[in-house]
Amino acid sequence: MAEEKKLMKGNEAIGEAAIRAGCRAYFGYPITPQNELTAYMAKNMLDKKRVFIQAESEVAAINMVYGAAATGTRTMTSSSSPGMSLKQEGISYLCGADLPAVLVNVARSGPGLGGISPGQGDYFQATRGGGHGDYYHMVFAPKSVQEAADLTYEAFDLADKWRMPAMILADGLIGQMMEGVVLPEERDLASLPEKPWAAGQGGGPRHVSSCILVPEELEAAVRVRFARYEEVRKAETRFEEVNIEKAELVFVAYGTSSRVALGAVELAKKAGMELGLFRPISLWPFPSARLAELAAKGKRFLAVEMSMGQMVEDVRLSVASSAGAGKADVQFYGRCGGVIPSEEEVLAEARRILGK
Amino acid sequence: MELTYGHPKSLKPIQTKYCPGCGHGVIHRLVCEVIDELGVQERSVIMNPVGCSIWADLYFDFDSVQVPHGRTPAGATGVKRCLPDHLVVCYQGDGDLAAIGTAEIIHAANRGEHFTGIFVNNAIYGMTGGQMAPTTLIGQKATTAPYGRDPGEAGMGYPIRVCELLATLEGTRYLARGAVNTAANTRKTKQYIKKAFEMQLRGEGFGLVEILSPCPTNWAMKPGEAVEWLEENMISFYKLGEVKNTIDAASASPATKEATR
Ligand SMILES: Cc1ncc(C[n+]2csc(CCOP(=O)(O)OP(=O)(O)O)c2C)c(N)n1
Ligand code: SF4
Ligand SMILES: [Mg+2]
Numbered sequence: 001m002a003e004e005k006k007l008m009k010g011n012e013a014i015g016e017a018a019i020r021a022g023c024r025a026y027f028g029y030p031i032t033p034q035n036e037l038t039a040y041m042a043k044n045m046l047d048k049k050r051v052f053i054q055a056e057s058e059v060a061a062i063n064m065v066y067g068a069a070a071t072g073t074r075t076m077t078s079s080s081s082p083g084m085s086l087k088q089e090g091i092s093y094l095c096g097a098d099l100p101a102v103l104v105n106v107a108r109s110g111p112g113l114g115g116i117s118p119g120q121g122d123y124f125q126a127t128r129g130g131g132h133g134d135y136y137h138m139v140f141a142p143k144s145v146q147e148a149a150d151l152t153y154e155a156f157d158l159a160d161k162w163r164m165p166a167m168i169l170a171d172g173l174i175g176q177m178m179e180g181v182v183l184p185e186e187r188d189l190a191s192l193p194e195k196p197w198a199a200g201q202g203g204g205p206r207h208v209s210s211c212i213l214v215p216e217e218l219e220a221a222v223r224v225r226f227a228r229y230e231e232v233r234k235a236e237t238r239f240e241e242v243n244i245e246k247a248e249l250v251f252v253a254y255g256t257s258s259r260v261a262l263g264a265v266e267l268a269k270k271a272g273m274e275l276g277l278f279r280p281i282s283l284w285p286f287p288s289a290r291l292a293e294l295a296a297k298g299k300r301f302l303a304v305e306m307s308m309g310q311m312v313e314d315v316r317l318s319v320a321s322s323a324g325a326g327k328a329d330v331q332f333y334g335r336c337g338g339v340i341p342s343e344e345e346v347l348a349e350a351r352r353i354l355g356k
Numbered sequence: 357m358e359l360t361y362g363h364p365k366s367l368k369p370i371q372t373k374y375c376p377g378c379g380h381g382v383i384h385r386l387v388c389e390v391i392d393e394l395g396v397q398e399r400s401v402i403m404n405p406v407g408c409s410i411w412a413d414l415y416f417d418f419d420s421v422q423v424p425h426g427r428t429p430a431g432a433t434g435v436k437r438c439l440p441d442h443l444v445v446c447y448q449g450d451g452d453l454a455a456i457g458t459a460e461i462i463h464a465a466n467r468g469e470h471f472t473g474i475f476v477n478n479a480i481y482g483m484t485g486g487q488m489a490p491t492t493l494i495g496q497k498a499t500t501a502p503y504g505r506d507p508g509e510a511g512m513g514y515p516i517r518v519c520e521l522l523a524t525l526e527g528t529r530y531l532a533r534g535a536v537n538t539a540a541n542t543r544k545t546k547q548y549i550k551k552a553f554e555m556q557l558r559g560e561g562f563g564l565v566e567i568l569s570p571c572p573t574n575w576a577m578k579p580g581e582a583v584e585w586l587e588e589n590m591i592s593f594y595k596l597g598e599v600k601n602t603i604d605a606a607s608a609s610p611a612t613k614e615a616t617r
Contacts, residue, residue: 024438025434025437025438027434051437051438053433053437053467055430055463056459056460056462056463057459059427059430059459059460060427060430060433060459060460060463061430063423063424063427063430063431063434063460064430064431064433064434064437065434066421066423066424066427066430066431066434067403067421067423067430067431067432067433067434067435067436067437067438068434068435068437068438069434070421070431070434070435071401071434071435071438071439073438075434075438089424090424090427093423093424097422199401199419199420199421199435199439200399200401200419200435200438200439200442202398202399205413205416205417205418205419205420206419206420207412207413207419207420207421207422208419208420208421208422209404209413209420209421209422210422211410211422
């Protein structure tokens with residue numbers, strides 16, 4: 001039976017969803033705007049006699065995650081942009097050793113220390129394998145507190161299924177705001193998948209490592225991983241479409257900026273204009289095939305981001321592979337530095353493009 | 357007939373990749389002998405560091421988890437917290453522990469994590485070809501200290517005594533320094549390792565055994581000369597023995613406590 005709707009902060013909803021998904025070890029380091037999440041985990045993990053450590057740094061936290069993941073334990077870390085930069089070495093090792101883990105970035109604005117207001121400037125880092133080497137991992141971008149909880153919960157299953165980290169790329173707005181949320185059911189810990197590769201279960205040695213010094217062997221291992229990435233693309237690509245059929249111009253936006261774009265679609269409707277929204281939910285894998293299809297139908301796009309233009313590159317790459325490639329029109333509108341664009345300014349940009 | 361001495365069960369019967377006269381192989385053997393004596397091969401995990409000793413999966417016949425350079429104690433923390441009934445061995449070189457991983461070892465020790473550090477001090481970066489380590493002695497040459505380590509004008513800092521540094525932390529229960537230069541010292545080092553592992557299995561807090569170990573290749577010496585150099589130069593600076601032992605008092609039987617009063 002579904003639970004009652006509760007009013008919760010995004011950060012806390014992510015924490016509770018992780019606990020209900022069977023997260024048994026959490027490691028974090030304080031940073032705004034995700035501090036409520038670490039505090040929530042401290043209280044609730046310790047109450048449940050699960051592992052919680054406030055690590056000495058993000059570097060240590062991600063390596064504690066690596067150790068926990070190597071034992072087959074469901075594990076998570078969370079941080080915000082500067083801290084995610086520090087975690088990248090560890091993320092590369094997680095990917096190189098095929099370890100599942102859930103990583104949460106409640107992103108802020110950068111570069112450098114930047115600001116603590118919401119930002120989307122970590123898109124490249126998140127979707128391109130922000131550490132060294134040839135790899136990807138799943139990235140999901142929630143638009144609401146409900147979706148943040150749902151995606152976090154599911155991320156644990158997906159990470160286990162595909163043996164790779166799954167990242168939740170939220171931002172300061174999603175983390176800090178309060179909304180109604182229906183929380184997922186508590187997972188029965190006995191129902192979690194077996195992990196025959198994990199250390200610590202006896203019956204012969206298991207070695208968890210990302211180190212392969214013979215070039216041909218390493219190449220073969222990377223190719224196996226990339227074949228798996230193709231399967232992930234097929235199975236886990238997610239997006240939402242609003243009013244695409246009638247739209248003269250389609251906004252492409254994720255997370256917080258997709259909320260703004262949706263507002264602009266509604267404002268336009270009142271003014272007698274048909275605009276649409278294409279919202280990637282999985283940022284890796286990116287919903288390229290569907291965007292290419294829409295481009296082939298002659299749709300025009302306006303990417304709206306809280307950055308100087310990062311996801312828009314994926315939109316351009318996507319439509320470049322479509323039938324109507326040469327003609328596809330991809331425009332960009334962005335604010336950065338922690339500024340959230342208004343519905344009115346986004347609508348004004350659409351009007352400018354359409355000459356209306 | 358009873359077998360009284362042989363190849364440890366936990367150590368695979370293969371030749372190592374280590375240079376002739378290297379201390380790592382001897383130390384691997386000591387770790388494995390103790391694991392066999394304690395009967396915990398099936399529930400041991402070794403954290404193998406980035407350094408010459410990265411090849412745990414080749415040599416050890418039990419589980420291993422290979423972590424980024426210096427992050428060994430953080431990885432060991434994750435493993436041990438999730439497998440509290442396992443013996444977790446955090447094997448580190450001096451670059452791994454005392455340079456890039458300083459924060460991780462200090463905080464793992466300070467939390468009193470229930471794993472055991474095996475700290476191989478060869479006063480040099482072995483794997484990368486002989487650069488200066490935090491433990492390199494003053495005047496000792498390295499590729500990055502071509503005129504010898506100079507804490508003065510060249511600003512190269514002083515050799516770090518890791519056990520003494522960690523001894524100030526309340527989370528540490530047992531810290532000892534041994535060496536593998538002679539049979540006697542090797543035997544003593546094994547006793548330290550055994551004490552530290554037993555303490556871990558009793559769940560009593562953080563322990564670490566530092567082991568002075570020759571690296572003839574990067575010291576540019578023959579194996580025999582390296583042993584002599586270790587004796588003459590390292591032991592006088594890095595004093596051997598138990599640097600901190602708060603377990604003997606606590607876990608000794610009431611009778612021995614009475615006797616030592
Ligand atoms: C992040 C990072 N920096 C540098 C290196 C290169 N590196 C590999 S081993 C090593 C030093 C190893 O020295 P030590 O820890 O003393 O171990 P030894 O080989 O002497 O046993 C270095 C610097 C690396 N692998 N990763
Ligand atoms: S380089 Fe030094 S530490 Fe490395 S295997 Fe050779 S002797 Fe041992
Ligand atoms: Mg060394």
